Amino acid sequence: MTTLQQHGGDGPHPTSATATEPAAPPTAGVARVLERMRELDHALPADDGVAVFNRVYLTVTEAVAQRVGDGGFADPKATGELDVQFAHRYLTAVDADATGLRPPACWRPLFHLRRHPRIRPLQFALAGINAHIGHDLALAVVDTCRALECEPPALEGDFDRIGTVLTSLEEGIRETLMPGPDLLDIADPLTHLIGSWSLAKARDGAWAAARMMWGVRRFPELVEEFADRLDASVGLIGRCLLTPLG
Template identity: 65%
Template sequence: MAYTTTVLDGPPDRALDEVVARMRSLERRLPPRDGVAVFNRVYLSVTRELRQRMRDGLFPSTHSAAELSVRFAGRYLDAVDAATEGRRVPACWRPLFQYRRHPGVRPLQHALAGINAHIGVDLALAVVSACSALECEPAALERDYDRVGEALVVLEERIREEVMPGPDLLEIADPLTHLIGSWSLERARDGAWAAARLLWNLREAPELAEEFTETLDAGVGLVGRCLLTPTG
């Protein structure tokens, strides 16, 4: 699967500043109602908060947490770069970029599709990449993974605060109500951790690892396409 991660300059804590700067640049460039802009806006606010938590010493290891966070965010930025340059976007991100301007897709759906892609595939691959860079087993990153996961819970909360439609639009029969209830952040995080551990154990079998990654990418992309079913 052609899916490379942007190499950000400097130590992980400084590279996180670069991540924030790139997200801010995207925020300025993209139209506010663009689906990618919707996801980027909320992800930017959470990344800033994550960076502040690291500076406040709230992680077991600031260095490893920053390494994981930078590699995680780098995959999203890679997808944006691929779309901008007309290159093939990973399957997990493809629905969001294809439906980013669809008039029948609501902002909440764009945000959820972004989280689905980012956690379902990017988080698992970021764990493996960070472990390789830090020369450690996934178990050594588990506490930092959990702390990053706490920030992702904040991401979900921000999405509900910033892009959730008013309660009058979420009647029980509204298709959006069904879509929201069909996806779980907690299950996605658990799946990402299981996928990361499996990929780590498959590192001596690159063909099997590649096959599993492609299957995971396609499956997450299919879920994303369902989340973006036009409801407007």
């Protein structure tokens, strides 16, 4: 039995559920995250760049919560903890911006350019996903390992299952937010931009970064330096994704 399973043993094992049993509700932490995201969805103008990303993230979080309730993860407690730690970093960035504080560098392009008239909704969505996956996910894995007193490999299976949910939603997100069939033209700038970023590669990079930070966690100055450089590099990618188009 892994360390993670030992810490997550208070919930029902997924194999104990039957087809006739109702899905379990999301944990209190995940429920609060969903409530906050829905509040933002109602409060922000529909064309606000942060609102565009928030709608995407709300859809993803609802899908993960549904799978947790349906027994789709090996350790629902650990998945719920990772989901909450992950969302906390995004919501903290939202609060920082709203109160005049500086959010992490990875989020600044989206907050600074959220109302730019020549940036398309798909760009806003991808810039938010880039910040959240490229930077926040790695730190959330480390936070979850600390909270549950486990090693990253204990989270890997459910981390990959969450990745499957993200990948399944990515194509629909792109199709929904693509402005028109003319963008099938390979020379179109937006076609070039969306083809230059990969969710799967960003997720793989986040996992590698999390393992590295966990491996050197006894050297906090090194962890902080690495996290700062990761933040800055992800922010640079976000700025490129938000290049205004004609």
